[in-house]
Amino acid sequence: MALRDALFRPVRAGNAFEETVERLVQAIRLGVVAPGERLPAERELAGRLGISRVTLREAIKSLQDNGYVESRRGRYGGTFVNAELPAAQPVGRISGEELADALTLRAVLETGAAECAAGRALGPGERRELGARLAECAQAGRADYRRKDSRLHLAIAEAAGSPSLTAAVADARMRVNELLDRIPLLPPNLAHSNEQHELVVSHILHGDADAARRAMAEHLDGTASLLRGFLA
Missing domain, CATH: 1.20.120.530 (GntR ligand-binding domain-like)
Known part of the structure:
Protein backbone atom coordinates (compact mmCIF):
# COMPACT_ATOMS: atom_id res chain seq x y z
CA MET A 1 0.00 0.00 0.00
CA ALA A 2 2.89 2.39 0.72
CA LEU A 3 4.10 2.09 -2.86
CA ARG A 4 0.71 3.07 -4.25
CA ASP A 5 0.66 5.97 -1.81
CA ALA A 6 3.99 7.15 -3.17
CA LEU A 7 2.81 7.04 -6.78
CA PHE A 8 -0.75 8.20 -6.18
CA ARG A 9 0.41 11.33 -4.36
CA PRO A 10 -1.30 14.72 -4.79
CA VAL A 11 -0.78 16.37 -8.16
CA ARG A 12 -0.12 20.05 -8.78
CA ALA A 13 -3.20 22.14 -9.46
CA GLY A 14 -1.85 23.83 -12.59
CA ASN A 15 -1.68 20.64 -14.68
CA ALA A 16 -4.03 18.37 -12.77
CA PHE A 17 -5.34 16.45 -15.78
CA GLU A 18 -1.95 15.91 -17.38
CA GLU A 19 -0.25 14.86 -14.14
CA THR A 20 -3.11 12.52 -13.32
CA VAL A 21 -2.68 10.77 -16.66
CA GLU A 22 1.07 10.59 -16.01
CA ARG A 23 0.60 9.04 -12.56
CA LEU A 24 -1.89 6.45 -13.78
CA VAL A 25 0.23 5.43 -16.78
CA GLN A 26 3.27 5.26 -14.52
CA ALA A 27 1.48 2.95 -12.08
CA ILE A 28 0.34 0.72 -14.95
CA ARG A 29 3.64 0.64 -16.85
CA LEU A 30 5.64 -0.11 -13.71
CA GLY A 31 3.31 -2.91 -12.67
CA VAL A 32 2.09 -1.26 -9.47
CA VAL A 33 -1.39 -1.96 -10.80
CA ALA A 34 -0.90 -5.11 -12.84
CA PRO A 35 -2.84 -6.23 -15.94
CA GLY A 36 -6.26 -7.45 -14.87
CA GLU A 37 -6.18 -5.57 -11.56
CA ARG A 38 -8.62 -2.85 -10.61
CA LEU A 39 -7.62 0.72 -9.96
CA PRO A 40 -8.59 2.10 -6.54
CA ALA A 41 -12.19 3.25 -6.29
CA GLU A 42 -12.91 6.65 -7.82
CA ARG A 43 -13.55 8.43 -4.54
CA GLU A 44 -10.40 6.99 -2.95
CA LEU A 45 -8.18 7.68 -5.96
CA ALA A 46 -9.41 11.24 -6.40
CA GLY A 47 -8.72 11.85 -2.71
CA ARG A 48 -5.20 10.48 -2.94
CA LEU A 49 -4.38 12.55 -6.00
CA GLY A 50 -6.04 15.66 -4.57
CA ILE A 51 -8.20 16.22 -7.64
CA SER A 52 -11.87 16.43 -8.46
CA ARG A 53 -13.70 13.31 -9.56
CA VAL A 54 -14.47 15.09 -12.84
CA THR A 55 -10.74 15.44 -13.56
CA LEU A 56 -10.15 11.82 -12.62
CA ARG A 57 -12.93 10.64 -14.92
CA GLU A 58 -11.47 12.66 -17.78
CA ALA A 59 -8.05 11.09 -17.21
CA ILE A 60 -9.47 7.56 -17.00
CA LYS A 61 -11.53 8.17 -20.13
CA SER A 62 -8.36 9.16 -21.97
CA LEU A 63 -6.60 5.98 -20.82
CA GLN A 64 -9.63 3.93 -21.83
CA ASP A 65 -9.68 5.51 -25.29
CA ASN A 66 -6.01 4.65 -25.71
CA GLY A 67 -6.25 1.03 -24.61
CA TYR A 68 -4.82 1.10 -21.09
CA VAL A 69 -7.94 0.39 -19.04
CA GLU A 70 -11.52 -0.74 -19.36
CA SER A 71 -14.54 0.11 -17.24
CA ARG A 72 -16.85 -2.64 -16.01
CA ARG A 73 -20.30 -2.15 -14.52
CA GLY A 74 -22.06 -4.08 -11.84
CA ARG A 75 -21.38 -5.15 -8.29
CA TYR A 76 -17.81 -6.15 -9.06
CA GLY A 77 -17.22 -3.37 -11.54
CA GLY A 78 -14.69 -0.60 -11.65
CA THR A 79 -11.76 0.41 -13.82
CA PHE A 80 -9.45 -2.47 -14.70
CA VAL A 81 -6.04 -2.47 -16.37
CA ASN A 82 -6.17 -4.23 -19.73
CA ALA A 83 -4.38 -7.54 -20.11
CA GLU A 84 -2.61 -6.26 -23.23
CA LEU A 85 -1.16 -2.77 -22.99
CA PRO A 86 -0.39 -0.45 -25.89
CA ALA A 87 3.18 -0.62 -27.13
CA ALA A 88 5.35 2.07 -25.61
CA GLN A 89 5.96 4.93 -27.99
CA PRO A 90 9.63 5.12 -28.98
CA VAL A 91 11.49 8.18 -27.82
CA GLY A 92 13.35 10.31 -30.31
CA ARG A 93 17.06 10.28 -30.88
CA ILE A 94 18.94 10.49 -27.59
CA SER A 95 22.27 12.20 -27.11
Whole structure:
Protein backbone atom coordinates (compact mmCIF):
# COMPACT_ATOMS: atom_id res chain seq x y z
CA MET A 1 0.00 0.00 0.00
CA ALA A 2 2.89 2.39 0.72
CA LEU A 3 4.10 2.09 -2.86
CA ARG A 4 0.71 3.07 -4.25
CA ASP A 5 0.66 5.97 -1.81
CA ALA A 6 3.99 7.15 -3.17
CA LEU A 7 2.81 7.04 -6.78
CA PHE A 8 -0.75 8.20 -6.18
CA ARG A 9 0.41 11.33 -4.36
CA PRO A 10 -1.30 14.72 -4.79
CA VAL A 11 -0.78 16.37 -8.16
CA ARG A 12 -0.12 20.05 -8.78
CA ALA A 13 -3.20 22.14 -9.46
CA GLY A 14 -1.85 23.83 -12.59
CA ASN A 15 -1.68 20.64 -14.68
CA ALA A 16 -4.03 18.37 -12.77
CA PHE A 17 -5.34 16.45 -15.78
CA GLU A 18 -1.95 15.91 -17.38
CA GLU A 19 -0.25 14.86 -14.14
CA THR A 20 -3.11 12.52 -13.32
CA VAL A 21 -2.68 10.77 -16.66
CA GLU A 22 1.07 10.59 -16.01
CA ARG A 23 0.60 9.04 -12.56
CA LEU A 24 -1.89 6.45 -13.78
CA VAL A 25 0.23 5.43 -16.78
CA GLN A 26 3.27 5.26 -14.52
CA ALA A 27 1.48 2.95 -12.08
CA ILE A 28 0.34 0.72 -14.95
CA ARG A 29 3.64 0.64 -16.85
CA LEU A 30 5.64 -0.11 -13.71
CA GLY A 31 3.31 -2.91 -12.67
CA VAL A 32 2.09 -1.26 -9.47
CA VAL A 33 -1.39 -1.96 -10.80
CA ALA A 34 -0.90 -5.11 -12.84
CA PRO A 35 -2.84 -6.23 -15.94
CA GLY A 36 -6.26 -7.45 -14.87
CA GLU A 37 -6.18 -5.57 -11.56
CA ARG A 38 -8.62 -2.85 -10.61
CA LEU A 39 -7.62 0.72 -9.96
CA PRO A 40 -8.59 2.10 -6.54
CA ALA A 41 -12.19 3.25 -6.29
CA GLU A 42 -12.91 6.65 -7.82
CA ARG A 43 -13.55 8.43 -4.54
CA GLU A 44 -10.40 6.99 -2.95
CA LEU A 45 -8.18 7.68 -5.96
CA ALA A 46 -9.41 11.24 -6.40
CA GLY A 47 -8.72 11.85 -2.71
CA ARG A 48 -5.20 10.48 -2.94
CA LEU A 49 -4.38 12.55 -6.00
CA GLY A 50 -6.04 15.66 -4.57
CA ILE A 51 -8.20 16.22 -7.64
CA SER A 52 -11.87 16.43 -8.46
CA ARG A 53 -13.70 13.31 -9.56
CA VAL A 54 -14.47 15.09 -12.84
CA THR A 55 -10.74 15.44 -13.56
CA LEU A 56 -10.15 11.82 -12.62
CA ARG A 57 -12.93 10.64 -14.92
CA GLU A 58 -11.47 12.66 -17.78
CA ALA A 59 -8.05 11.09 -17.21
CA ILE A 60 -9.47 7.56 -17.00
CA LYS A 61 -11.53 8.17 -20.13
CA SER A 62 -8.36 9.16 -21.97
CA LEU A 63 -6.60 5.98 -20.82
CA GLN A 64 -9.63 3.93 -21.83
CA ASP A 65 -9.68 5.51 -25.29
CA ASN A 66 -6.01 4.65 -25.71
CA GLY A 67 -6.25 1.03 -24.61
CA TYR A 68 -4.82 1.10 -21.09
CA VAL A 69 -7.94 0.39 -19.04
CA GLU A 70 -11.52 -0.74 -19.36
CA SER A 71 -14.54 0.11 -17.24
CA ARG A 72 -16.85 -2.64 -16.01
CA ARG A 73 -20.30 -2.15 -14.52
CA GLY A 74 -22.06 -4.08 -11.84
CA ARG A 75 -21.38 -5.15 -8.29
CA TYR A 76 -17.81 -6.15 -9.06
CA GLY A 77 -17.22 -3.37 -11.54
CA GLY A 78 -14.69 -0.60 -11.65
CA THR A 79 -11.76 0.41 -13.82
CA PHE A 80 -9.45 -2.47 -14.70
CA VAL A 81 -6.04 -2.47 -16.37
CA ASN A 82 -6.17 -4.23 -19.73
CA ALA A 83 -4.38 -7.54 -20.11
CA GLU A 84 -2.61 -6.26 -23.23
CA LEU A 85 -1.16 -2.77 -22.99
CA PRO A 86 -0.39 -0.45 -25.89
CA ALA A 87 3.18 -0.62 -27.13
CA ALA A 88 5.35 2.07 -25.61
CA GLN A 89 5.96 4.93 -27.99
CA PRO A 90 9.63 5.12 -28.98
CA VAL A 91 11.49 8.18 -27.82
CA GLY A 92 13.35 10.31 -30.31
CA ARG A 93 17.06 10.28 -30.88
CA ILE A 94 18.94 10.49 -27.59
CA SER A 95 22.27 12.20 -27.11
CA GLY A 96 25.15 10.80 -25.10
CA GLU A 97 24.60 13.51 -22.51
CA GLU A 98 20.93 12.63 -22.08
CA LEU A 99 21.75 8.94 -21.73
CA ALA A 100 24.47 9.66 -19.17
CA ASP A 101 22.10 11.90 -17.21
CA ALA A 102 19.39 9.23 -17.02
CA LEU A 103 21.85 6.53 -15.98
CA THR A 104 23.57 8.71 -13.39
CA LEU A 105 20.29 9.66 -11.75
CA ARG A 106 19.20 6.04 -11.63
CA ALA A 107 22.50 4.92 -10.15
CA VAL A 108 22.44 7.51 -7.39
CA LEU A 109 18.83 6.79 -6.44
CA GLU A 110 18.82 3.01 -6.63
CA THR A 111 22.17 2.31 -4.99
CA GLY A 112 21.12 4.64 -2.19
CA ALA A 113 17.77 2.89 -1.91
CA ALA A 114 19.43 -0.53 -1.59
CA GLU A 115 21.81 0.79 1.05
CA CYS A 116 19.02 2.42 3.05
CA ALA A 117 16.80 -0.67 2.80
CA ALA A 118 19.60 -2.86 4.15
CA GLY A 119 20.19 -0.40 6.98
CA ARG A 120 16.61 -0.61 8.24
CA ALA A 121 15.08 -3.16 10.55
CA LEU A 122 12.60 -4.57 8.06
CA GLY A 123 9.35 -6.02 9.33
CA PRO A 124 8.01 -9.45 8.34
CA GLY A 125 5.69 -7.94 5.74
CA GLU A 126 8.48 -5.98 4.09
CA ARG A 127 10.70 -9.05 3.98
CA ARG A 128 7.91 -11.14 2.44
CA GLU A 129 7.27 -8.44 -0.15
CA LEU A 130 10.90 -8.42 -1.25
CA GLY A 131 10.94 -12.21 -1.46
CA ALA A 132 7.70 -12.31 -3.44
CA ARG A 133 8.84 -9.69 -5.94
CA LEU A 134 12.19 -11.42 -6.35
CA ALA A 135 10.45 -14.72 -7.11
CA GLU A 136 8.07 -13.04 -9.56
CA CYS A 137 10.93 -11.51 -11.48
CA ALA A 138 12.90 -14.75 -11.57
CA GLN A 139 9.89 -16.61 -13.01
CA ALA A 140 8.86 -13.90 -15.48
CA GLY A 141 8.82 -14.57 -19.19
CA ARG A 142 10.18 -12.18 -21.77
CA ALA A 143 6.75 -10.62 -22.37
CA ASP A 144 6.35 -9.37 -18.80
CA TYR A 145 9.94 -9.29 -17.59
CA ARG A 146 10.31 -5.52 -17.77
CA ARG A 147 7.22 -4.98 -15.62
CA LYS A 148 8.25 -7.56 -13.01
CA ASP A 149 11.79 -6.18 -12.96
CA SER A 150 10.46 -2.66 -12.41
CA ARG A 151 8.23 -3.88 -9.60
CA LEU A 152 11.16 -5.53 -7.82
CA HIS A 153 13.27 -2.38 -8.02
CA LEU A 154 10.35 -0.35 -6.68
CA ALA A 155 9.93 -2.82 -3.81
CA ILE A 156 13.59 -2.26 -2.89
CA ALA A 157 13.03 1.50 -2.94
CA GLU A 158 9.90 1.07 -0.85
CA ALA A 159 11.88 -0.95 1.72
CA ALA A 160 14.09 2.11 2.24
CA GLY A 161 11.16 3.65 4.09
CA SER A 162 10.94 6.97 2.21
CA PRO A 163 7.87 7.59 0.04
CA SER A 164 9.68 10.53 -1.59
CA LEU A 165 12.56 8.25 -2.57
CA THR A 166 10.13 5.65 -3.92
CA ALA A 167 8.44 8.29 -6.05
CA ALA A 168 11.81 9.52 -7.35
CA VAL A 169 12.89 5.98 -8.23
CA ALA A 170 9.59 5.44 -10.05
CA ASP A 171 10.14 8.60 -12.10
CA ALA A 172 13.70 7.59 -12.94
CA ARG A 173 12.63 4.07 -13.80
CA MET A 174 10.01 5.31 -16.25
CA ARG A 175 12.71 7.33 -17.97
CA VAL A 176 15.07 4.36 -18.16
CA ASN A 177 12.29 2.01 -19.31
CA GLU A 178 11.71 4.24 -22.32
CA LEU A 179 15.32 3.56 -23.24
CA LEU A 180 15.19 -0.15 -22.42
CA ASP A 181 12.18 -0.53 -24.72
CA ARG A 182 14.47 0.44 -27.59
CA ILE A 183 16.94 -2.41 -27.09
CA PRO A 184 16.39 -6.19 -27.32
CA LEU A 185 15.80 -8.46 -24.35
CA LEU A 186 18.81 -10.77 -24.26
CA PRO A 187 18.24 -14.10 -22.44
CA PRO A 188 21.81 -14.32 -21.03
CA ASN A 189 21.42 -10.81 -19.63
CA LEU A 190 18.07 -11.68 -18.04
CA ALA A 191 19.60 -14.73 -16.36
CA HIS A 192 22.51 -12.63 -15.10
CA SER A 193 20.15 -9.91 -13.88
CA ASN A 194 18.16 -12.44 -11.89
CA GLU A 195 21.33 -13.66 -10.20
CA GLN A 196 22.24 -10.08 -9.33
CA HIS A 197 18.72 -9.39 -8.05
CA GLU A 198 19.02 -12.35 -5.70
CA LEU A 199 22.35 -11.05 -4.39
CA VAL A 200 21.01 -7.54 -3.81
CA VAL A 201 17.94 -8.78 -1.95
CA SER A 202 20.02 -11.21 0.09
CA HIS A 203 22.31 -8.41 1.28
CA ILE A 204 19.28 -6.27 2.14
CA LEU A 205 17.65 -9.04 4.16
CA HIS A 206 20.92 -9.71 5.98
CA GLY A 207 21.35 -6.03 6.80
CA ASP A 208 24.63 -5.55 4.95
CA ALA A 209 24.24 -2.00 3.65
CA ASP A 210 27.66 -1.68 1.99
CA ALA A 211 27.31 -4.98 0.17
CA ALA A 212 23.77 -4.13 -0.93
CA ARG A 213 24.97 -0.84 -2.39
CA ARG A 214 27.88 -2.49 -4.21
CA ALA A 215 25.69 -5.28 -5.59
CA MET A 216 23.10 -2.81 -6.86
CA ALA A 217 25.82 -0.66 -8.43
CA GLU A 218 27.22 -3.68 -10.28
CA HIS A 219 23.74 -4.66 -11.43
CA LEU A 220 22.97 -1.18 -12.76
CA ASP A 221 26.36 -1.02 -14.47
CA GLY A 222 25.40 -4.05 -16.56
CA THR A 223 22.20 -2.43 -17.77
CA ALA A 224 24.05 0.82 -18.43
CA SER A 225 26.58 -1.03 -20.57
CA LEU A 226 23.83 -2.48 -22.77
CA LEU A 227 22.12 0.87 -23.15
CA ARG A 228 25.35 2.59 -24.08
CA GLY A 229 26.21 -0.20 -26.50
CA PHE A 230 22.89 -0.10 -28.35
CA LEU A 231 22.04 3.59 -28.10
CA ALA A 232 25.19 5.65 -27.70
